[in-house]
Amino acid sequence: MPVLDMSETPLREVNTTLQAAAKSLANEAYVIENPRGSHAMAVGLDGPLEVTVKGSTGYYCAGMNKEATVHVEGSAGPGVAENMMSGTVIIDGDASQYAGATGHGGLLVVKGNASSRCGISMKGIDIVVHGNVGHMSAFMAQKGNLVVLGDAGDALGDSLYEARLFVRGSVKSLGADCVEKEMRPEHLAVLKELLAKAGADAKPEEFKRYGSARKLYNFNIDHAGEY
Amino acid sequence: MCGIVGLFLKKDDLRPRLGDMLTDMLITMTDRGPDSAGIAIYGDEADGLKMTIQSDTPETDFAGLDGALEAALGQRVTLQVIDTHAVLGLPEGSEAAARAFLEEKGIRVMGAGTAMEIFKEVGLPKDVAARFGIRAMGGSHGIGHTRMATESAVTTLGAHPFSTDDDQCLVHNGSLSNHNQMRRVLTEKGFAPKTENDTEVAACYISSRLAEGANLGEALEGTLEDLDGFFTFVVGTKNGFGVVRDPIACKPAVMAETEDYVAFGSEYRALANLPGIETARVWEPEPATVYFWER
Numbered sequence: 360m361p362v363l364d365m366s367e368t369p370l371r372e373v374n375t376t377l378q379a380a381a382k383s384l385a386n387e388a389y390v391i392e393n394p395r396g397s398h399a400m401a402v403g404l405d406g407p408l409e410v411t412v413k414g415s416t417g418y419y420c421a422g423m424n425k426e427a428t429v430h431v432e433g434s435a436g437p438g439v440a441e442n443m444m445s446g447t448v449i450i451d452g453d454a455s456q457y458a459g460a461t462g463h464g465g466l467l468v469v470k471g472n473a474s475s476r477c478g479i480s481m482k483g484i485d486i487v488v489h490g491n492v493g494h495m496s497a498f499m500a501q502k503g504n505l506v507v508l509g510d511a512g513d514a515l516g517d518s519l520y521e522a523r524l525f526v527r528g529s530v531k532s533l534g535a536d537c538v539e540k541e542m543r544p545e546h547l548a549v550l551k552e553l554l555a556k557a558g559a560d561a562k563p564e565e566f567k568r569y570g571s572a573r574k575l576y577n578f579n580i581d582h583a584g585e586y
Numbered sequence: 587m588c589g590i591v592g593l594f595l596k597k598d599d600l601r602p603r604l605g606d607m608l609t610d611m612l613i614t615m616t617d618r619g620p621d622s623a624g625i626a627i628y629g630d631e632a633d634g635l636k637m638t639i640q641s642d643t644p645e646t647d648f649a650g651l652d653g654a655l656e657a658a659l660g661q662r663v664t665l666q667v668i669d670t671h672a673v674l675g676l677p678e679g680s681e682a683a684a685r686a687f688l689e690e691k692g693i694r695v696m697g698a699g700t701a702m703e704i705f706k707e708v709g710l711p712k713d714v715a716a717r718f719g720i721r722a723m724g725g726s727h728g729i730g731h732t733r734m735a736t737e738s739a740v741t742t743l744g745a746h747p748f749s750t751d752d753d754q755c756l757v758h759n760g761s762l763s764n765h766n767q768m769r770r771v772l773t774e775k776g777f778a779p780k781t782e783n784d785t786e787v788a789a790c791y792i793s794s795r796l797a798e799g800a801n802l803g804e805a806l807e808g809t810l811e812d813l814d815g816f817f818t819f820v821v822g823t824k825n826g827f828g829v830v831r832d833p834i835a836c837k838p839a840v841m842a843e844t845e846d847y848v849a850f851g852s853e854y855r856a857l858a859n860l861p862g863i864e865t866a867r868v869w870e871p872e873p874a875t876v877y878f879w880e881r
Contacts, residue, residue: 396854415854415868434868436854437838455838455870474870475835493835494873 366393374402381406381427396436401429404446421448424465440467443484456493459486462503468557475512478505481522487557497524498534506553508561516569524569525550527561538572587734588759589615590746592820592850593860594727594827594879600846600861605723611849611856612711612730618852619734622745623714624706626697626755626822627728635681635752637674637698638705639688640742647693648672658687669717670742671696671705681752694742697749701726701824704755706745726881727827729820729850731757737765738783748786750777751793753824758785759837759852760816768813788813792821806830806876818871820850821878828878835873842866848879 361380363373373391380387381404388409394400398417401410404427412420415433425444434452443462450458453471460476462484469477469486475493478486483502491509498514500522510528517534523546524537533539542563550563591611595601608625641647644667652665655674664675676684681698688695697704705718711732715721731746738744747755762768765784768791772778777790777797791813795805802821806828809819818837821828829850831839842849842857844866851857857868871877 395858396856415858417853417855434854452868453870455840456836475873494833 360388360390362390362392364392365395365397370397370399373400377401377408377410378403378405381408381425394433398436401427404429415452424448434471435469440465440484443467453490454488458488459484462486464503466553466556472509478503478522481505485553485556487553487559489557489559491528494531495534497522497537500524504549504553506550506557506559506566508559516571518575519569519571521571523549525566526569527566530567530569533569536572536575537569540568540570542566542568587618588746589618589732589852589856590730590757590759590818590820590850591615591852591856592727592729592757592822592827592829592848594848595846596848596879596881597846601726602724604725604728606721607860608728608730609711609715609721610859611851612715612732614856614858615732615852616711619732620710621733621735621740622706622708622742623711623730623732624704624745624747624757625715625718625720625728625730626702626704626747626749626757627720627723627725628701628753628822628824629703629723629725631701632675634678635676635698635700636703637676637681637684638671638696638703639674640671640694640696641692642670642742644670644672647691651691651693655684655687659683668705668719670707671718673703697747697755699749699753699824702749702753702755702822704747704749706731706747707742708740708745726825727822729755729757729822729827736761737785738781743781744783746785747822748783748789750779750786750789751797753822754789754793754796755822756785756789756792757820758788759818760832762787762813762815762817764814784815788817788819796823802826802828802878802880803876806878810874810876818852823880826878826880828876829871830876831871831873833874839871840868841871841877842868 386407391412394414396417402422408427410429412431417436419438421429422441428447430449437455440448443465445465449468454469454473457476458473459467467486469488472490477492477496479498481500487506494512497516501520507526511530514534516537547563655663661677746757749755762784765787772790777794779786818831
């Protein structure tokens with residue numbers, strides 16, 4: 360298994376090596392040692408590849424990921440898995456602000472807590488957080504699923520479009536146009552599959568579902584006088 | 587941007603290494619702000635008062651300053667020149683007279699206290715730390731800052747940390763939006779900021795609250811009520827160390843705690859080389875939540 364030691368190898372060389380390996384479609388397994396909170400690690404991977412990061416990462420780890428699996432055996436800084444297209448990103452520790460922001464697809468698993476703005480503007484990504492998420496999570500989320508085993512902070516799902524939010528614990532407050540919705544069999548099925556994929560020990564029946572009330576979708580002519 | 591760091595030792599073993607550790611932490615944060623850098627360090631307690639002063643022309647301003655000040659105060663004064671800064675050793679009760687004397691000579695006071703010394707200049711952390719020999723300084727706790735200027739000019743006085751009362755200092759990542767109004771309020775209370783900088787207003791605010799009898803935790807809680815804008819503050823007092831982030835918490839922060847220390851960094855990178863970090867409790871401080879430690 361190839362090992363890239365970041366105490367010896369510069370970041371740009373690490374990323375070039377990983378990107379070439381992903382493109383080669385050989386589905387190799389790489390290990391990155393001594394990440395020490397470096398920024399932009401394992402970004403732009405475009406093909407099947409297994410990357411294990413032995414430690415904590417800084418800003419924007421695994422951004423724009425496509426098909427690859429990136430496993431961080433530590434915590435991740437702001438913007439982990441930002442704009443992910445497909446593949447899997449697993450964080451053993453906590454994730455900082457805007458984890459999975461704008462993600463189009465794939466699965467992001469945070470085994471600890473995610474802080475504020477988790478899944479902001481998500482566009483199809485699935486995010487499973489074993490712990491809690493901070494305020495303004497799933498702000499303007501358009502598509503995909505955000506699953507939170509713990510609690511959610513203030514203004515969950517503010518200005519939400521069609522993303523589905525599942526929270527097992529408490530929600531400090533719901534954002535504008537976000538409401539609790541009925542949990543139907545198809546939602547339980549989606550949730551069951553996501554929990555299994557994320558290795559989460561929880562039952563779908565323990566969750567509540569939140570989604571858009573769809574009242575911000577159209578201009579309300581009755582409010583015209585207020586502008 | 588801006589990069590901030592802080593280190594509060596719980597045990598004495600690491601004391602000789604404080605300056606060295608803080609310097610490494612701050613250098614790691616250099617790319618968050620290259621304009622100016624500074625460190626406040628709480629070293630051995632002096633018998634009287636330590637006053638850190640600064641001059642752009644130290645050769646002329648500091649030459650014979652101890653003698654002149656002794657003559658003016660009628661008491662013994664020590665002077666240790668370190669590049670553009672100098673640390674004066676003053677007898678107890680002479681602070682006001684010394685400040686008036688220095689002001690007349692156009693020499694800037696960076697801070698004073700029985701334990702705190704403060705060094706800041708325009709330049710990169712590695713250069714600023716080397717000029718003042720920060721690595722060799724021991725102590726119980728300290729805070730540091732590397733600046734990307736937004737709210738006031740890139741000058742020595744615009745650099746952080748800001749100290750607005752004895753043994754108190756503050757570093758800030760962010761920008762305040764009600765600092766002009768607060769400046770008027772604080773001036774009326776006798777804590778007038780000396781510069782146009784927004785961060786100094788926050789330092790004055792903490793000093794005013796502490797002077798009114800608040801403890802460090804209460805003073806930090808007050809910033810959430812009374813200061814508007816973006817902030818992550820790290821604050822030092824003679825025996826305390828505190829952290830608070832505004833409710834939106836855009837400005838990054840990571841903390842680590844072991845049996846030996848509490849550490850703060852704008853990013854995890856700043857903490858990555860600390861002893862025992864692999865097994866430390868590492869967390870992101872919650873928005874609008876006060877954290878503080880006192881010895």
